[in-house]
Amino acid sequence: MSQGKINVSVENIFPLIKKFLYSDHEIFLRELISNATDATLKLKHLTSIGEAKVEYGNPRIEIKVDKEGKKIHIIDQGLGMTSDEVEKYINQVAFSGAEEFLNKYEDGAKDTGIIGHFGLGFYSAFMVAEKVEIITKSFKDEPAAHWSCDGSPNFTLEESKKEDRGTEIILHIAEDSTEFLEDSRITELLNKYNKFMPVPIKFGTKTETLPKPEDAKEEDEAPTQEVDNIINNPNPAWTKQPADLKEEDYKGFYRELYPMQFEEPLFHIHLNVDYPFNLTGILYFPKLTNDLNVQKDKIQLYQNQVFVTDNVEGIVPEFLTMLRGVIDSPDIPLNVSRSYLQADGAVKKISSYITRKVADKLSSLFKNNREDFEAKWNDIKIVIEYGMLSEDKFFDKADKFALYPTVDGSFFTFEELQEKIKANQTDKDDKLVILYASDKEAQHSYIEAAKTKGYEVLLMDSPIIAHLMQKLEGSKENITFVRVDSDHVDNLIKKEENQISKLSDEEKETLKTDLEKTIESKSYTIQLEAMDSSASPFIITEPEFMRRMKEMQQTGGGG
Numbered sequence: 001m002s003q004g005k006i007n008v009s010v011e012n013i014f015p016l017i018k019k020f021l022y023s024d025h026e027i028f029l030r031e032l033i034s035n036a037t038d039a040t041l042k043l044k045h046l047t048s049i050g051e052a053k054v055e056y057g058n059p060r061i062e063i064k065v066d067k068e069g070k071k072i073h074i075i076d077q078g079l080g081m082t083s084d085e086v087e088k089y090i091n092q093v094a095f096s097g098a099e100e101f102l103n104k105y106e107d108g109a110k111d112t113g114i115i116g117h118f119g120l121g122f123y124s125a126f127m128v129a130e131k132v133e134i135i136t137k138s139f140k141d142e143p144a145a146h147w148s149c150d151g152s153p154n155f156t157l158e159e160s161k162k163e164d165r166g167t168e169i170i171l172h173i174a175e176d177s178t179e180f181l182e183d184s185r186i187t188e189l190l191n192k193y194n195k196f197m198p199v200p201i202k203f204g205t206k207t208e209t210l211p212k213p214e215d216a217k218e219e220d221e222a223p224t225q226e227v228d229n230i231i232n233n234p235n236p237a238w239t240k241q242p243a244d245l246k247e248e249d250y251k252g253f254y255r256e257l258y259p260m261q262f263e264e265p266l267f268h269i270h271l272n273v274d275y276p277f278n279l280t281g282i283l284y285f286p287k288l289t290n291d292l293n294v295q296k297d298k299i300q301l302y303q304n305q306v307f308v309t310d311n312v313e314g315i316v317p318e319f320l321t322m323l324r325g326v327i328d329s330p331d332i333p334l335n336v337s338r339s340y341l342q343a344d345g346a347v348k349k350i351s352s353y354i355t356r357k358v359a360d361k362l363s364s365l366f367k368n369n370r371e372d373f374e375a376k377w378n379d380i381k382i383v384i385e386y387g388m389l390s391e392d393k394f395f396d397k398a399d400k401f402a403l404y405p406t407v408d409g410s411f412f413t414f415e416e417l418q419e420k421i422k423a424n425q426t427d428k429d430d431k432l433v434i435l436y437a438s439d440k441e442a443q444h445s446y447i448e449a450a451k452t453k454g455y456e457v458l459l460m461d462s463p464i465i466a467h468l469m470q471k472l473e474g475s476k477e478n479i480t481f482v483r484v485d486s487d488h489v490d491n492l493i494k495k496e497e498n499q500i501s502k503l504s505d506e507e508k509e510t511l512k513t514d515l516e517k518t519i520e521s522k523s524y525t526i527q528l529e530a531m532d533s534s535a536s537p538f539i540i541t542e543p544e545f546m547r548r549m550k551e552m553q554q555t556g557g558g559g
């Protein structure tokens with residue numbers, strides 16, 4: 001038996017770890033399961049390259065809660081540690097064995113999926129435990145080791161009788177952390193952090209119903225059996241190649257992610273890139289309502305299949321945080337502030353990659369099945385319009401597939417719209433006038449009037465459309481949005497029949513003054529340019545406000 005002092009310069013690091021290292025005490029389990037996973041994946045790699053001459057088998061990780069003894073056990077069948085390795089990896093705080101492993105095996109180990117890298121995860125055990133034991137046997141032919149530490153920097157290290165390969169961590173749960181001795185709390189944590197980790201994780205058993213035997217009678221109960229309760233899916237859809245997945249697999253994975261969501265997603269986007277950064281994931285477009293606050297199922301961020309957070313602010317552009325799904329990237333720096341994240345080069349690239357993939361997917365949906373795209377427009381428009389407003393790169397792409405619905409239920413892209421109205425809807429400054437209604441019922445009579453004149457009227461009723469119209473006016477040449485009940489509508493010009501304009505300005509002025517002498521000009525407007533046909537060289541209209549006044553008098557309404 002040897003004794004010694006843990007090698008750190010701070011006199012007592014444990015109170016520090018307990019208070020400051022992680023704000024969330026519950027992540028101790030994630031960290032210890034990550035280490036158990038790493039130990040298993042390392043062994044897998046070493047056996048595959050012939051460096052470990054042992055049977056890899058079907059290793060798994062087991063979690064046991066001993067409520068009476070106030071202990072939690074985390075047991076793995078990974079590569080284990082010799083007592084020298086315990087000295088090296090455990091007693092040196094902030095020395096990462098995971099990082100060392102990756103450096104040693106370089107490119108070959110790049111794809112092992114090894115998680116650790118700060119060399120601090122193990123010590124998170126002391127956030128919930130007053131004493132921690134490690135009993136470990138290496139795959140190397142050496143005696144097992146038993147390390148024990150009660151939360152002060154003093155530890156003991158002795159030989160152990162453990163015979164099977166792997167590591168068992170025993171946490172003696174502290175008085176203030178007994179919540180973690182509840183099965184329900186552990187289940188909750190496993191579901192949150194470990195649901196998609198790459199090595200099977202067992203927590204207790206469950207009863208499975210077997211099919212009834214052929215000769216069973218109607219009233220016979222189906223037979224049951226106790227089986228291991230494996231809490232995770234080690235091969236989640238996002239880790240597979242898109243070519244290996246069918247539509248049904250994507251839908252199935254959505255249900256796995258959000259068991260409480262009964263509505264199916266509208267479509268998915270599979271992210272898969274390994275240069276210049278590593279990122280996989282699947283994003284889903286859910287049916288969105290106008291009430292953005294109701295959205296609670298968010299995009300989940302993973303690193304090597306370990307859940308990290310569902311706050312992806314700063315990583316995913318804001319307009320895409322309304323989507324759902326999973327992003328997995330070891331290249332996103334964590335434990336840094338969100339503002340730092342936004343400035344990080346890798347994160348910027350990731351963010352613009354995601355934006356581009358979403359735009360490309362939308363564009364292909366639009367091109368390949370316009371009818372379906374139109375049918376989904378109402379459910380996806382908020383994201384697209386918001387994206388067009390907030391990201392210029394997205395605007396440029398979305399400009400080709402963003403749809404503008406008319407009051408009659410047809411859909412135009414902006415280009416189609418321009419084409420459609422250019423002969424019929426310009427104003428005196430030669431600007432294209434895009435008429436829109438914001439409320440079909442309330443503006444009914446104006447809509448009808450505009451339609452009789454052959455004008456197209458858009459229905460612009462989404463919550464941020466006013467901003468988008470402004471953006472469009474700013475970024476396109478010579479267009480203006482005019483609400484259908486504004487008096488500008490009376491000033492529209494049919495381009496090709498504009499004969500009056502052949503008159504000089506002087507001639508026009510004379511004609512206008514002459515006309516004004518003959519009618520009462522205060523209540524009518526004379527427009528020389530706006531003619532319906534060459535048969536009427538000019539039109540005389542009531543100004544919009546006069547008309548509305550009269551309308552109000554007629555209906556007795558007040559505005």
Ligand code: ADP
Nearest residue numbers: 035039089096097098116117118119120121122
């Ligand atoms: P990191 O995982 O970032 O390397 P940790 O503090 O979580 O740092 O763990 C430190 C080291 O202790 C690991 O890198 C590994 O070498 C060793 N270790 C921890 N848990 C186990 C385990 N279950 N089996 C084998 N080695 C382990």
Ligand code: MG
Nearest residue numbers: 035116121122
């Ligand atoms: Mg670790």
